Amino acid sequence: MTIEVYAVYLTVSTSDHPVGYVVNNIISDGPDIDLPAGQAAIADPDRAYPIGATYVAPPASS
Amino acid sequence: MANNTFIPFASGSTANVLSDSDYAAAIASGDLTTGFVQGLAKSAEVNKPIRQSTLMAAVLGQIIADNGTDAADSMTVAALESALLVALSPRSITQSNTAGNFTVPSGIYRIRMRIRGGGAGGGAGGGSSGENIGAGGGGGAGGYLEIMVPVAPGNSVSWVIGAGGSAGVNGGASGGQGGDTILYVNSTEVARARGGYGGINSTAGAVGQGGSGGGVAVTYSTGYLEYVGAGGSYGISFGGTGSGQGGFGGASFGFGLGTSTGPNSVGQNGGIGSGGSGGTGTSSGGSGGNGELIYDY
Numbered sequence: 001m002t003i004e005v006y007a008v009y010l011t012v013s014t015s016d017h018p019v020g021y022v023v024n025n026i027i028s029d030g031p032d033i034d035l036p037a038g039q040a041a042i043a044d045p046d047r048a049y050p051i052g053a054t055y056v057a058p059p060a061s062s
Numbered sequence: 063m064a065n066n067t068f069i070p071f072a073s074g075s076t077a078n079v080l081s082d083s084d085y086a087a088a089i090a091s092g093d094l095t096t097g098f099v100q101g102l103a104k105s106a107e108v109n110k111p112i113r114q115s116t117l118m119a120a121v122l123g124q125i126i127a128d129n130g131t132d133a134a135d136s137m138t139v140a141a142l143e144s145a146l147l148v149a150l151s152p153r154s155i156t157q158s159n160t161a162g163n164f165t166v167p168s169g170i171y172r173i174r175m176r177i178r179g180g181g182a183g184g185g186a187g188g189g190s191s192g193e194n195i196g197a198g199g200g201g202g203a204g205g206y207l208e209i210m211v212p213v214a215p216g217n218s219v220s221w222v223i224g225a226g227g228s229a230g231v232n233g234g235a236s237g238g239q240g241g242d243t244i245l246y247v248n249s250t251e252v253a254r255a256r257g258g259y260g261g262i263n264s265t266a267g268a269v270g271q272g273g274s275g276g277g278v279a280v281t282y283s284t285g286y287l288e289y290v291g292a293g294g295s296y297g298i299s300f301g302g303t304g305s306g307q308g309g310f311g312g313a314s315f316g317f318g319l320g321t322s323t324g325p326n327s328v329g330q331n332g333g334i335g336s337g338g339s340g341g342t343g344t345s346s347g348g349s350g351g352n353g354e355l356i357y358d359y
Contacts, residue, residue: 003159006161008222024222025238025241026222026224026225026241028223033161034222035222036246050227050228050235050239051257
């Protein structure tokens with residue numbers, strides 16, 4: 001199990017920020033992270049998404 | 063499952079006992095302060111103190127049983143006292159550097175949490191080789207919080223750990239902000255230790271500003287202590303092309319200050335919750351240290 005950095009981003013816009021806005025950088029040993037509704041995490045080992053950046057989720061494959 | 067054989071007496075809703083007010087009045091009048099003496103006693107007056115004492119005995123016995131030890135009136139006073147003290151003592155202490163969760167076990171209604179946010183990254187030096195030496199600012203430390211959290215058995219306690227901020231890169235981004243360490247009970251945030259703010263990159267012959275420390279936020283607790291993280295310092299320029307000193311990363315208690323000196327020195331990485339120090343010359347700053355969470359109950 002690899003411990004790495006995850007970027008936590010909004011999946012629902014708030015009064016302050018749009019969808020995709022990165023609100024936190026956290027450490028986890030896996031993707032199953034308990035987060036509040038409206039947030040999701042993506043592994044970010046290269047630190048491409050610091051707090052304040054925008055993560056754009058890739059389109060779902062058909 | 064351990065057994066508790068201390069059982070309340072006369073516990074039914076129609077039990078033949080004095081009401082609380084009548085019992086208090088009887089005590090206050092002095093009629094019962096010497097206890098019963100020779101003669102007939104009213105059964106309701108006898109039953110009332112038996113119910114009160116056996117009820118509390120049952121409570122204490124259940125605390126012992128919930129901790130895994132049988133509670134019975136065949137035990138000695140010393141054995142019961144020992145079992146009760148063990149049941150009331152903290153059972154475990156756990157430290158975590160990654161996101162996690164657990165379910166509150168039976169008998170636990172308060173948990174002490176100590177959390178700190180991620181330290182920020184230090185700023186890079188500045189300029190190119192041959193230019194006057196610049197020195198980046200140190201990253202700020204994460205905030206620290208110690209709190210008593212009210213919980214109930216079966217509650218879900220979870221948390222995320224703030225990552226240390228990324229190091230500043232010469233010609234690129236300054237030191238990154240540390241992540242927040244956040245505590246949730248049943249998916250509702252109850253406390254947060256914020257990450258420190260990043261140290262600023264320098265430019266040739268100049269110095270970068272240190273980042274400020276992270277703060278804290280408490281939504282729900284029975285008591286807490288809070289400390290804002292220490293800020294990073296400015297870089298220090300020695301002038302010319304000889305050398306410079308990167309700004310000190312903010313220290314989180316238990317972890318010291320870091321700094322690097324030289325013409326092209328990479329900043330030092332911060333310890334847990336601490337800021338990375340600034341780099342000098344063409345070199346990057348140091349990364350911030352990850353936050354952590356410690357709990358006991």
